[in-house]
Structures are given as structure tokens and as C-alpha cells.
Amino acid sequence: MAVEHPIILHHFPQSPFSEKIRLVFGLKKIAWTSVEIARIMPRPDLMPMTGGYRRTPVMQIGADIYCDTQCIMRELERRFPEPTLFPQACRGLASASAMWTDKAFFQSTVNLVFGALADKVPQEFIADREKLRGAKFDVAAMASAIPQMRDLFRANVQWIEAQLADGRRWMCGDEISLCDINAYMNIWYVRSSLPMILDQVLAEFPATKGWETRMRGIGHGTSTEMSTAAALEIGTRATPTTAELADINDPNGRKPGDQVQVMPDDYGKIGVRGEIVALSSQHIAIRRHDPIAGEMVVHFPRVGFLVLPV
Known part of the structure; x- marks a missing residue:
């Protein structure tokens, strides 16, 4: 058996x-x-x-x-x-959305988080991530780039807002999909690390703010x-x-x-x-x-x- x-x-x-x-x-x-x-x-x-x-x-x-x-x-x-994670309306797009959320969107998110927390990042963490990346993990440069990262993060969040602007509950319509889970990762990361910055951004985007609340309510099983x-x-x-x-x-x-x-x-x-x-x-x-x-x-x-x- x-x-x-x-x-x-x-x-x-x-x-x-x-x-x-x-x-x-x-x-x-x-x-x-x-x-x-x-x-x-x-x-x-x-x-x-x-x-x-x-x-x-x-x-x-x-x-x-x-x-x-x-x-x-x-x-x-x-x-x-x-x-399902792949409703019929966005079966291919749900998978492809990771190429946005995990790369360009995440890059602005992670630089914003580590730039804001630069003086709190342990040296052993920096050394480990340099080995992982094969490049310098320059928290000082991230700190200097915070204004640009805030611009980029806001621009990416606005795309979520645009998708939700017609009153739909989820990014692909009436059914939650992998598009939502992929995009939410970045919102969750800033909420966990820099809640005041996220609140400032979401004040401009009410549909995304409500969507974040629905996503957070899903739980972890x-x-x-x-x-x-x-x-x-x-x-x-x-x-x-x-x-x-x-x-x-x-x-x-x-x-x-x-x-x-x-x-x-x-x-x-x-x-x-x-x-x-x-x-x-x-x-x-x-x-x-x-x-x-x-x-x-x-x-x-x-x-x-x-x-x-x-």
C-alpha cells in the first residue's frame, strides 16, 4: 500500500x-x-x-x-x-503574471524594504545574499534609491488598482486566481516591513486597499x-x-x-x-x-x- x-x-x-x-x-x-x-x-x-x-x-x-x-x-x-488557481478567464495570464510580480515588481519592493531598513540588516545576512546573487548586496545604494523605488512601487500598485477599478473583487473577475496571489506577495512584504509606507500608497488606491484586506483574510490553512x-x-x-x-x-x-x-x-x-x-x-x-x-x-x-x- x-x-x-x-x-x-x-x-x-x-x-x-x-x-x-x-x-x-x-x-x-x-x-x-x-x-x-x-x-x-x-x-x-x-x-x-x-x-x-x-x-x-x-x-x-x-x-x-x-x-x-x-x-x-x-x-x-x-x-x-x-x-482553482487558474480560472478559465485567465488560465495563461495567471502563470505569466509571475514574470511581472516576481521580477520587476519584486525588485522595486525588495530595494524599498532593504533601503528603508539598511542600518538594521545584519552583516551575515548581507554576506549570504551576496553569495546567492553573485553580486554586491549594497544596502547603502538601496537607501539612496528609496525615492526611485517608492515611485516604482507606486506605479506597480496602480496597475493592480486599474485592474480592480470596475468594481471586481479579484484581478481576473469574480474568481480569485494566481494573479492575485502573485501580486499580493509584494503588498504583503511592504505591509510586513514598512506598514506606514504602504498605508500612504494605498490611501490613493481604495480598490487595492479593499483587495488587500480580502487577501489577508484567506489565511494559511x-x-x-x-x-x-x-x-x-x-x-x-x-x-x-x-x-x-x-x-x-x-x-x-x-x-x-x-x-x-x-x-x-x-x-x-x-x-x-x-x-x-x-x-x-x-x-x-x-x-x-x-x-x-x-x-x-x-x-x-x-x-x-x-x-x-x-
Whole structure:
């Protein structure tokens, strides 16, 4: 009989990308297991399972490891289809919205937050993020750029306001979608860090202010706590359940069995190596063997990631 493994989210409370997944748990009323990881490296119980991928969050179900919120959300939608994250009216746009919210919008948001809190950022956090980015994490420059970041943040929020201006409750109409969850991440991050600045911005945008209240009311579902060591033990004892899946239309002729490495295309460029198990236009899963964790299948999205031959 198949073993039912818990849905484990490796995250930390301040992570805006993790807040997306916590909201999906709330929306779909999913019972989940919370594993709180350190904000900075090392993460000795998680890295054996991810193969070195270190961005947050990561979802674990047995020995299947899901990296990046795009990938995590699609798997949660597959397992818990109601209520859907992809209403028919914006099925493609819901996924594509992450390329706005997670990149340009988030860049203005994170620079605004760290610029305003520059004198409170620990040196060890700065050093860790410089390793992650492969570039200087210059909080002094962020502080100097606060006027420009406030302009950019306001401009992005105005786009939410424009979408809600006809009185709709959600960005795609009468049904909440991934568009809402993606955009809300940035509002949540400023609310958590700089509430007075957010209140100043939202005073101009009443529809967005009401939308924020509705989003906050979704909650995070029902969670139980677990240690990182216990999660690793579950992974080492489990067997991956991902079925082999070929993509006959793969433009590069990739197929199950090929050895590849997968890495983000912007920052955190650590290649995870393994053998392709399943792939499609939006997803790739690779099998790897770790001396600590054993056999794992690690899942990634295609947009925002590079797939390179080994």
C-alpha cells in the first residue's frame, strides 16, 4: 500500500515567496507541515534533498522535491484542483503574471524594504545574499534609491488598482486566481516591513486597499511543525513517485534518461545535476542520488530556469 507523505514546506516566516504558498494552503484549505529553515546558509538538512538549490521556499512530498513557487503551485493545483488557481478567464495570464510580480515588481519592493531598513540588516545576512546573487548586496545604494523605488512601487500598485477599478473583487473577475496571489506577495512584504509606507500608497488606491484586506483574510490553512532533521529522515526513507514522462515536442530533443543540470537564470545559479525523469513545456523533473538523502526526484519549472547538458 502506498505511503501517504505529508506536504512539507521548507520556508521562513519573513519570506515573501513563501507567503504565496502559505496563501494557497489557506485558499485550498490544505493541511500542511511547516519546516522552518534558517534565513541564511548553511541548511545542512535541506541541501542533500535539493542538490544544492537554495532559494526559498521548497516543497517536499516524500522523496519528491519541488523548487520555485511556479512548480510548487502547479503541483498543489494538480493534487487539490478546487478552488482553482487558474480560472478559465485567465488560465495563461495567471502563470505569466509571475514574470511581472516576481521580477520587476519584486525588485522595486525588495530595494524599498532593504533601503528603508539598511542600518538594521545584519552583516551575515548581507554576506549570504551576496553569495546567492553573485553580486554586491549594497544596502547603502538601496537607501539612496528609496525615492526611485517608492515611485516604482507606486506605479506597480496602480496597475493592480486599474485592474480592480470596475468594481471586481479579484484581478481576473469574480474568481480569485494566481494573479492575485502573485501580486499580493509584494503588498504583503511592504505591509510586513514598512506598514506606514504602504498605508500612504494605498490611501490613493481604495480598490487595492479593499483587495488587500480580502487577501489577508484567506489565511494559511492548517499547519503542524516539524524539524529539518525529521523532514530529511522522511525523504531518506521514501521513494520518489514521479512517473516517467516524455515530451515529443521538446525543441532540443531532450528525453528521459538524459543527464542534465538545472539552475535559475538570474541568481542562485547553482546547477542541480541528475537524470531526466519527466519533462514538458512547463516542468522538468530530474533523478539524483545523494550520499545522505539517497534517491530524490527534484522538480523545476522551465520559465526562469536553464536546462544544460552535463
